Amino acid sequence: MKSEELVQLTVSQAAAAIADGRTTSEALVTAFLARIKARDGEVGAWASIDADQALDQARRADTVRGFGRGVGPLHGVPIAIKDIFDTVDYPTRMGCPLYEDYGRKQDAACVDALKSAGAIILGKTVTTELALLTPAKTRNPLALDRSPGGSSAGSAAAVGDLMVPAALGSQTAGSVLRPASYCGIYGFKPTLGLISRRGVLMQSPTLDTVGMFARSIDDLALLTDCMSAHDPADPVSYPRSQPHLSEIAGSEPPMTPTFAFVKTPAWDEYADPAMREAFQELCDHLGRICDEITVPGLDHVLEWQRIVQLAENAAYYGPLQDKDRSALSDGLNARLDEGAKVPVRDYIEAIASRDKGYAGLGELFETYTVILTPAAPGPAPKLEEGITGSPIFNGLWTYLGMPAVSIPLMEINGLPVGVQLVGQRQDDARLLRTARWLAQHLAEST
């Protein structure tokens, strides 16, 4: 296969091509490395990359396959890891000079799971400062004068620019779904607790969720299946029977799914007018399987997410600030100062309100398969604005611990905008199946 073809492959396609002998891991990794060499000077998606090490791992994968031994579902496929996940192959730097000497650590549980499934760790991708709001060097590969979003900036840009078929990210408010939307790819934040966070930087353990970027729904399901073992070391991890997302996500829904279009309280103030129009068209197009639904109390949910993240940021990053305030950006210092002042009563109320808030959505899921809502307020902001965009359409679902996926279904002025689908907790399989159905339905009907 030619290099131009190889970099277009999804994870599932690449794994199949290696398994069939149509290509090798070495050829695949070589193609991606060439793409990175050609493109990353402009995009700036990578925090660290070691071509020799990656090629070495790829050759070993090819040797193992040559022996005819059983191999994992990701055998020989390169994956990128956001630079807040501990890795033994690369140092981890968290986008913060205070971690300059943090170095290599035992692989995070999910990285270890990917490697056990056969993945090659291609490198570490740029995160914004401590996975928060201050922009990093990364540019949007589809429009170099725009932000790729954040905080998983490098992961989204790398996948969006065909430098790697998939990448890990993390989401505390909107750090996976928003950059996926801006970079025109699929982003997935599973139910809180489905993927272990052992070995991942914690900024708000109530909210921090491992997620990922890829270029197909099948890949999101496959990667999640590889990483979703119960881990008693992560307090939010829950016991479950093996989810087999791939099987369910790849199947036809038994009934036509139905969509609850939820504008959320952010709609009027934040949503780009062109995006509002695009959503109205989408809903009209879906017709009687989509209703606009107003969910009462979502303004509280937005506020609870904000309070929990602010206060936990102050608690978990405060010690860094105590150590060396000048090593943090002004924006982050201001944020941590604000967080330290959150009244403890407000924080405890916000923590206690999560299950109540989720229960408030119960009835909706008796009628609708998923919630449909924007993945971001509009296309990626211009770099000159100095922001990574607003997570206002994502944070409330993160707080509620619900699985959410961003699907690259819309375009505004030639720039991608994602449609976000949100499902019931622990029903990630149905969410992905519905996402796949929607993408296919729209492709066939337009």
Place this chain on the structure above:
Amino acid sequence: MKSEELVQLTVSQAAAAIADGRTTSEALVTAFLARIKARDGEVGAWASIDADQALDQARRADTVRGFGRGVGPLHGVPIAIKDIFDTVDYPTRMGCPLYEDYGRKQDAACVDALKSAGAIILGKTVTTELALLTPAKTRNPLALDRSPGGSSAGSAAAVGDLMVPAALGSQTAGSVLRPASYCGIYGFKPTLGLISRRGVLMQSPTLDTVGMFARSIDDLALLTDCMSAHDPADPVSYPRSQPHLSEIAGSEPPMTPTFAFVKTPAWDEYADPAMREAFQELCDHLGRICDEITVPGLDHVLEWQRIVQLAENAAYYGPLQDKDRSALSDGLNARLDEGAKVPVRDYIEAIASRDKGYAGLGELFETYTVILTPAAPGPAPKLEEGITGSPIFNGLWTYLGMPAVSIPLMEINGLPVGVQLVGQRQDDARLLRTARWLAQHLAEST
């Protein structure tokens, strides 16, 4: 059986006597009601009691037994309930005028479980104001000029004075084990999450634990077995196989248990000199199966418990204060004001430190069966001191979620002092078996 004999019966003995036909539930309830009538004017253990209703339930229990139908393990045995557990048979008043009209509610999950096992709810026992530190009207039945402890004041006093064979209580710092110590009875706080808290007043959901008072270890095991079903409605409840505490607690230990005598950082400042001496004697008596162990970091644990309870008190009771400050005692108002000022960073750190603190005890349990430590700093304080005694020897184990039992093994100047044993989380059975062994061993050897 005579009335004087009946009121001496433990729960297990009373249940057996009813099952054998040696007595009836009606005779038993009548005997306890007579004892209450004679004694409660002085002791003040009861918040509400309805003799006709209790007798009516007792007669119905006798009728059911007369039919020869299968009956529960507590069939016909009266139990008392602290006045912070919702009950359908009695109003609940939480020791606070703001709950004057709260009224009757669906039984709390654990009350419902007791009734399902056949128990008669004899009445509600006095709690201190909102289960906190301000003393209530109850006196210590063994020394009427002394406190029964708190907050489960009425439950401890009622069981200590033979007005009921067992009673439910709750512990957030030391509200079960300390009054058990002062009133010369057995008190048990199981592992956090073993008994559901659904329908119980919450003052600090991180710490609040259902516990109980009785006059034998067998009773503690039997009552816990009746109440320990997993309840998904309580976030700290955990799935488990049916524990069968009774069977294990009643058996001989396979090996002689070993005791880690832990003085805790409170020893020097708080422990009564006579109590220190009594403990030294106990340890000498146990000889080579008891070692004094210093656990590093317990001062932090004490502080974390304090911070969590203070802040959560402010969050959970603050709304009452907002409603009518004048309805709360000055002491409680001051406490809630203090709690509202806890820096959110300190609170989040205290929450995050619990499992770390517990892990720090890991090695100890490789060598010792249980921790041995005082249940209270000394005998019950005099009423004129205006306090319910200090929970300083209990709060750290409550914070760590570990099961703890108080055994009435010591006397200082004719007043009882409890020995507290603390076990590993979710190993309540071994803790009770060890407690039973210790009580028996000391009875035989002295």
